[in-house]
Amino acid sequence: MTTEKDLSKHPCFNRESAGTCGRVHLPIAPKCNIMCNFCNRKYDCVSESRPGVTSAVLSPAQALLYMDKVLEKEPRITVVGIAGPGDPLANPETIETIALLKDKYPHLLFCLSTNGLALPAHAKTLAELGVTHVTVTVNAVDPKIGAKVYSWARDGKVILRGEAAAALLLSRQLEGIKILKEHDVIVKSNTIVIPGVNDHHVLEVSKTLSELGVDIQNIMPIFPVADTPFADVPAPTHELIHNLREKAKDVVPQMTHCKRCRADAVGLLGKDLSGEMAGILGDCAK
Ligand code: SF4
Ligand code: SF4
Structure with a gap:
């Protein structure tokens, strides 16, 4: 039996909450x-996170233990998200963790972010597990442009480039x-x-997302990271991002309140507790 969930209780998809x-x-x-050309693997996945190493990586069982402690500290948590520090769908632990958590916490919303490479293989399973919200990073809908953004993709044992x-x-x-x-x-x-x-090219991306029925687009400025091919790219101006969102909002709804959270973020969007929880996270990872 599935538990009826209040989908409005996701603070990223619904600003009011x-x-x-x-x-x-x-x-x-x-x-x-x-391999995204803006990513330095020493840092979190910038698809969904600002640079900053996660203070620990957990196993599924450790994640369950950590979740107990998170809810003790902040009972207003309504969403469990998996956002790295790599790609959730490149790690079998993601499915295992969601399956464990949903049995213990059926009232929570489950969310993950992905580059999408492994999405067709997992999308139905995610839906069946009760994942209610998924973020897919789409930076280009023309492979010529995409070839400048990504240096390679690994599909099973095959590595493709360009x-x-x-x-x-x-x-x-x-x-x-x-x-x-x-x-x-x-x-x-x-x-x-x-x-x-x-x-x-961003508006072309917005049009494709709209045709697919994507619910909301989050247009974000690149955060140039050291030791990457895009380390010296000028960061987009606030005006450029604002103008793109203004044009795109007629095509697909826009998110404007993203905080670019760490892969170990915790708390309300405006009151992050990851610093306070770092010790507990570290203890759970031992
Ligand atoms: Fe880095 Fe992979 Fe995320 Fe791209 S999808 S930013 S390569 S972790
Ligand atoms: Fe993800 Fe944080 Fe942005 Fe929400 S605000 S979409 S949790 S990075």
């Missing part, structure tokens, strides 16, 4: 299956989002704006 409903990111997914990698990733993202929407999962797409690479 941000003051009363919190989220926790469980850092259980260290591996990734693609346009072939970008084309495969795009096809998986499109197929995966379609399956999620067929199963009534709420879908957000992050689009990271990289000046000179995809800034002129």
Whole structure:
């Protein structure tokens, strides 16, 4: 029997609930299956996070223990999200963790973020497990542009590069989002704006997302990270991001309150407790 959940209690998808409903990111997914040119693996997945190493990586059993302590500290948590530090769907521990948690905490909303490469293989399972919200990062809908954003993608034992990698990733993202929407999962797409690479292309991405039925788009500025091909890209101006969101909002609803949280974020969006919880997270990881 499935428990009826109040889908409005996700502070990222519903701004009105941000003051009363919190989220926790469980850092259980260290591996990734693609290489984004803005990512430095020493840091969290910037698809969904600002740079900053997660203070620990948990196993599924440790995540369950940590969750008990999180809810003791902050009972207003309504959402469990898995956002890295790598790609959740490149780590089998993600499915295992959600399955464990949903039995113990059936009232919580479950959420994850992904680059989408492994999404078609997992979308139906996620829906069946009760994952209500999924974020898919879509930075380009043209493989020529995507080839500048991604250096490679690993599909099983095969590694693709350049346009072939970008084309495969795009096809998986499109197929995966379609399956999620067929199963009534709420879908957000992050689009990271990289000046000179995809800034002129963002509206094309928005149109494709709209056609797929994506519920909300989160247009985010690249955060240039040291030791990456995009380390020296100029950070997009506030005006550029604002203008893109203004144009895109006629095509697909826009998120404007994202905090670019760490892969181990916890608390209300405006009152992050990850610093206070770092010791407990570390203890659970031992
Ligand atoms: Fe890094 Fe995330 Fe891209 Fe993987 S999907 S390379 S973890 S930014
Ligand atoms: Fe919400 Fe953005 Fe934080 Fe993800 S990174 S939990 S979308 S505010």
